[in-house]
Every structure is written in structure tokens, then in C-alpha cells.
Amino acid sequence: MDKNFIPEDYIPILVQSVVAFGFVAVTMLATHFITSKRKRIRTLHKDENFECGIEIKGNARFPFSIRYFLIAILFVLFDVEIIFFYPWAINFSEMEWMGFFEMLLFMFFLLFGFYYIYKKGAFDWKHDE
């Protein structure tokens, strides 16, 4: 590998940034010229977000229970840990018993975390502080 770099090596990056900015500029200008020159009419329905044809009700920014957030973040945590099982399953036969016990250790930590949050009351929906 040739490790001496000169500024010319970075031309692809320059090209990419020019394309990225150029796309934004061109689309904005193009839509400006393509759209009709008639006076724009603003109505209540025209300004609305189009959401599958269903009428919008209220605002999305309202307070909701922190428990939803907690459940969501715990789901992400456990979901990501499952990813470690895929490479392990592929290499299962090569790693033999050592790999099996290492995965058991990993599962132990995972289940300990589950036990911890369970004991901490993360799933206790009835109890309100």
C-alpha cells in the first residue's frame, strides 16, 4: 500500500461534496422555475401534512408516560445483544465447547441485567411514585 498521499487523492471527496450541494441547489432552483406562475392559494387543507388521507388530530408533541420510553430503550438494548448470536451461530462448530461456555457467560450477564431492571421495577406498571 502506497502510504504517501497528496492532496489530489482527495478529489473524489471534493466531487462528492460538489454533487451533494449541487443537487440541493439544482432541485431548489428547478422547482422554482417549473412550478406554475399562478398566484398560490393557501387553504387550511393545502397547508396540512398529507398523512395517508387521514385527518390530523392534535399535536405530536404531548407528554407521555416515561414508561414507554423505558420499555423502548430496554427493547433496543436486548435487541442489539441478540445480534451477537448471529456470528456465534455461524461459527458454532469451529468454536466447540469453549465458544459454548463463553456464550453461556454472555447470557449470564444479559440475564443478570434483566434481573436487575426487573428488581428495580422497570416493568412495574401499576406502582406509581
Add this chain to the structure above:
Amino acid sequence: MNAIIALSALAILTMFFGVIQKKSVLLPLILSGLIIVFFLNVIEWGTFKHYYNEMFIADNFNIAFTAALILTTFLVFIFSALYYRTVKRPLEDIYALMLFSLIGGITMASFGNITMLFIGIETLSISFYILAGSKKFDVASNEAALKYFLTGTFATGFLLFGMALIYGVSGSFNLQAINSYIIANKESIPTLFYAGMILVFVGMAFKIAAVPFHFWAPDVYTGSPTLITAFMSTIGKVASIAAFYRLISITFLNVHDFSVDILMLFAIATIIVGNLSAMTQDNMKRMLAYSGISNSGYLLFAIIAMGPKSAGTLLYFSISYAIATITAFAVIMLVREERGTFSLQDYKGLAKQNPVEAFAMAVAMMSLAGIPPLAGFMAKYNIFSVAMNGGYVWLVIVGVIGSMISVFYYFKPIIYMYFHRADAHKKIETTKAYKIHILLVSILLIILGFLPGLVIGLL
């Protein structure tokens, strides 16, 4: 490596005993666990091992700094019983996070690969972000956590970008491989590599709170719970400076001419700004935050000079700074609990009412100021002599001037404690155990002042 495995097990055990509501088991478990980990770490002395494709290097430097970090954590845990004595819940989450950040600190003292450095810094920092906000219903604590998180992630971005540039040029994350790249291409290193180095230095300077990347430190240190401040300002600084030294001594030694200019700028600015800002503070915690900033300036001397005694002096300075800071914070948390503020006025006449605590505070302040025969004096003397041997006379002159300025603000609490009449404050009731602990720590500081050669000779 033993230390990291044992500490992880200890932290998980802590969480387990906390969650089954065994509050009385926690602190004895952690303290005895830390002693065991200390010995597990020390028995590896003299053996040079590396693990996982040189990701983790266990040499004497690592073991010495790991021992220093464990000692510091041990001292912080001793005083946690006093700080949290009114809290009923087991607090296992805070203790476990402190242990996890200690693991991050150990990783930072022993990396052999830049990605490992990044993992260490993140383990340390993410625990700190949570710990800074661990006083949930205090606005100042929340502010500290958010400020630390936002600025910290920004600095991490700089660090990571610098690492990416260095990798892009040298083709490796391994410290030795980067070093051999530098040696092989000494004449034709592209500018991009130096840009990467500067960005990495910015990230590291943020972590040790060196000027001009120190703005987070006063607010974060003031807002966090006092025990956590003591922990952050010692563990964070010692681990970061060890990582910085390791990075430069293994990797960037052959381009040191370039690093010296930047580091000297950092060191001089840090000493001047840190000391001058500390002079005007009335809040003790904020004053110690600025004192921590100015101390990282002195710590940078050893990295700039890179002499044969640099590593040992760095270790000695770190230990003496950590012990003195923890002693000071232990007294501050006591006075704050009784009198409600961190103001200097609260220390009026403390020597009459609480002679033991006032003595400990005085020893800590004099050590930080560098009064012989305390550890702080020997630390400063050695670090100046290392810089002198390296030929950095101007740096030493700035350091001495900064040290003279620092005497002014370090002696303020001593004057308030010993020469001011108390205005209607009652005696602060403490436990006997606390008195013994704080006396032991201040005596440790005095003893350490007589044995600098023992510590410096280690490395």
C-alpha cells in the same frame, strides 16, 4: 488485566447486593474487593504481557498507574459512608458506576491501540456524565451533567476525527505500528498526519482540563455532588494524563519537536489562567476546580520534557495531587453538610471547633501549594527538575511564578480556619471513624513527602 476482570466482577456483585437490598454489605464488600484487586494488580509487577493483538499492554507503567487509580478510588469510597449517611436506599448504582469508570481509567493507562484508548475514555466519561447528575432533584447537578455531556461528546468527536486522520495516513491503529510508520517516513509525513495529531491533542487536553479547553471544569465540578467531584477530579485527571503520556511516549516520540510547541502553549496558558482564576473564587469547590486546572499544567511538564524520570515523576505528582484533593473534598463535604454552603466564610474558626478536620484541610492545602516537607512540594520540585533537565527553562520560570500565585489562594482557607474568630457556628459533630480516616489520609500525605525516591524510582 487481572484488575479489570476482578473489578468487573466486583461491580456486578455490588449491583446484585444492592438490588436485593443488602445495604450494610455494600461498602465492606467494595473496600475489601478493592484491596484484593490492588494485590491482584501488583503481583503482575515486572511481567510484560500483551493481550488481544497488542490491544492491551500490561507493563510496569500500567501496573503502577492502575495501583494509583485503585488507591484513589479506595480513599473516595472511605468517605462515601459519611457523604451518603442520610440516604436510605442502597446506592448500588452509584457505587457500580464508580467502579466501572475506574475500569475505564485502567484501560486508559494500558492501551496498546488507539481504539482501546477511545473505549477507555468513553467508559470513563459516560460513567462520569451519569454520576455528575446523580443528585437527581438538584438543579446544579442536572446542569453539571448536561454541560459535561454536551461538551464532552464534542471533545470526543475531535479525538475520534484525529484518530481517523492518523489511521488514514499511517494505516494502523496500533501504537507501535504508527511509530514505525513515523520512523520509516520521517521526511515525508503528510500535513494530514499533523492535523490528526492536533485534533487528538485537543481531545486529550479537554479530558485533563487544560486551557483553552477547560471551560467545562468549574461548572461541572461545582455542580456535581461533592463526593463525585472528588472522584472525577482525581480519577479523571490521573487516568487522562497517564493515557496522554502513554500516547506520546510510545507513538509520537519521534515527532516530539512538533508536539512540544503545542503542549508548551497548553501548559503555559493552563498555569496562568488556572492560577489567576482561582484567586478570585469564594466558593471552595470552584477554587479547587481551578486548582485542578492549574495542576494539569504542571503535569504537562513531564510530558513535554520526556526525560528518563518523566513517568515516575508523573506517577508521584498524580498520587500526591489525588490524595491532597480527596482530603480537601472530604472536609468540604462535612462543612457543607453542616453549614449549607461552600463559601470560604464557613471555615471561620474551624480550627478551634474541629481541630482534626482543620489540620487535615491545612495539610491538604499546603501540599497543593507546595510547602516542604509535604508531598506536593517534592512533586513540584521533581517535575520542575525534569523540565529543567530537558532544557525548558522558561517553562520552569512560568511554573514557579504560577506556584507562587497559588500560595495566595491555597492559604486563604488556612487563614480563615486559624486566624479568624468563629461567628456563632457550632462545633461540627463527626463520627470517630471519619476523624481517624481523615487523619490517616493527611499523615499519608506527610509520609509520602519523605519518600519521593521510592515512587519515582518505580518507573
